[in-house]
Amino acid sequence: MQNREVEKFLQKLEESFQKSKFVKLTLSKPRIKQSDLKNIIISPVKLKAGLMMHFVFRYKTRDEAKNYSVEESLLLLPGFMENEFFNADMYLEGENHRLLFNRKNEAKALVQKVDTPAPLSLAHNRIKERVIETYGNIWLRELGVLNDKWQIRHEMKDKYLQINRYIELLEPELLRLESKDELKIADMGSGKGxxxxxxxxxxxxxxxxxxxxxxxxxxxxxxxxxNDIAKSAGFDDLHFLKGAIEDTDIPDADVLIALHACDTATDDAIAKGIQSGASLIVCAPCCQKQVRKEMEVPENLSGILKHGILQERQAELLTDGLRAMIMEASGYKTRVFEFISTGHTPKNVMIVGRKTDSDAAGRKELLEKIRNIKQLFGIRQHYLEQLLGL
Ligand SMILES: C[S@@+](CC[C@H](N)C(=O)[O-])C[C@H]1O[C@@H](n2cnc3c(N)ncnc32)[C@H](O)[C@@H]1O
Known part of the structure; x- marks a missing residue:
């Protein structure tokens, strides 16, 4: 028969979960010292199927993550509490509950009032909930955007806004893609992810x-x-590979992304996308050094371009403008727009290319225009042209 204290503890868990007041439950101090399983951390997670319990089983050398419905969790937990661990710590809005077992399996319950705000207190948060939800979002927490109570850390507000803006911009592009069983995506230079x-x-x-x-x-x-975070979040079809963009092929990728990949790494990524016939190419270039080094100031623009900062801007304009034209000449209809306001990041231009059926309509004229622009600024070759053999 279930221990009365365990029953009360689990009733509290269920009640607070339903009221979105449940923050976390930790089971620790294994009853068998040599046990491979060190502790279990359980937190709420919002999935397509609804609100679930996310279990992270921490073994000596690895973690395993699984999601269970609240009903399944309530069936599993008594076994863990009464047979595997001495301590159970439940963190709720405003209070922490502890259940401490001794060797005779007698349980002592403790309740501590704390100043923990509600996990869903985002309702009162200044940042309104956006496309990427925060409550129960494991990867956002593991990347440090959220704290343990699923709230956005003050210093990560801009990052959270950037993430949402990115999705809002891409959503219509992605939903226009031909429907397929599986959408293969390569994100080149994924960084912190x-x-x-x-x-x-x-x-x-x-x-x-x-x-x-x-x-x-x-x-x-x-x-x-x-890769560890993807595993914790239960993202089975998300993989991170170590490699250089220029040497890594993701065959048959439908979408190729390169965000803030340094300098010509953006060109390497675009070239990979074009060569593999990706339906959608998305890039946000950064540090346009290659063109800057070659660029000469045309005599009739010398009054404007005598200023270093304006020369930088001109080089950026040329690098990205030519990139978009080269993509057009390769059969991609392009759009260039502001990714997010410069207040959030200075790297704010996004180029989106969508593959068209017409094989580079007006390609000859486009190549001629590209040649003229390069000539005007003394640029011998844009690195992307070189990669594509244009
Ligand atoms: C500025 S971070 C951007 C990360 C991410 N895409 C974003 O926008 O948040 C650029 C990342 O690209 C990686 N990177 C740059 N050049 C690369 C290359 N040629 N091959 C692989 N990774 C590269 C860097 O190590 C870095 O982590």
Missing amino acids: YLTFALYDFLKEKTPLKPLMYGVEFRQDLVDKC
Whole structure:
């Protein structure tokens, strides 16, 4: 028969879960010292199927994550509490509940009043809930955008806004893609993965599309961290690969993304997308050094371009303008627009190319226009042309 204290504890858990006051439950102090399972951390998670309990089983050398409905959780928990662990700590809005067992399996219950705000207190938060939901969002918490109470950290507000803006911009583009069983996406230069996770989460939870996504990144530490977070979040079809963009092929990718990949890494990524016939290419370029180094100031613009900062801007304009034209000449209809206001990041231009059926209509004229612009600014070759052999 179930211990009366365990019953009361689980009733409290169920009640607070239903009222969205449940923050976290930790089971710790294994009853068998040599046990491979060190602790279990349970938190609410919002999935397509509704609000669930996210269990992270922490073993000596690995973590395993599983989601259970509240009913399943209530069936599983007594076994863990009465047979596997001595301590259970439940964090709720305004109070913490502890259940401490001794070796005779007698349970002592403690309640501590704390100043914990409601996990859903975002309702009172200044940032309104956007496309990427925060409550129960494991990857946002693991990346440090949220605190343990699922609230946006003050210093991460801009990042959260950027993530949402990105999804809002991409949504119409993605929903226009030809419907397929699986949407293969390559995110080149995925870095810490904020935008990679966001896109995967959005597609998986809010659209009928089934994403199979790869982040490519040459920093092993970031690749490992992102793979761990993907596992914790239960994102089975999101994988991070260590590699250089220029050397990594994601065959048959439908969507190719490169956000803030440094300098010509953006060109490497665009070239990969064009060469593999991706339906959609999305990039947000950064540090346009290649063109800057070659650019000469035309005599009739010398009055304006005598200022270093304006020369920088001119080089950016040329780099990205030519990129878009080269993509057009390769059969992609392009749009160039502001990603997010410069207050949030100075790297704010986004180029989106959608593959068209017409094989580079007006290609000859376009190539001629590209040649003329380069000539005007003394540019021998844009790196993207070189990669595409134009
Ligand atoms: C500025 S971060 C941007 C990360 C992410 N895309 C975003 O926008 O939040 C650029 C990332 O690209 C990676 N990177 C740059 N050039 C690369 C290359 N040639 N191959 C693989 N990764 C690259 C860097 O290590 C870095 O993590």
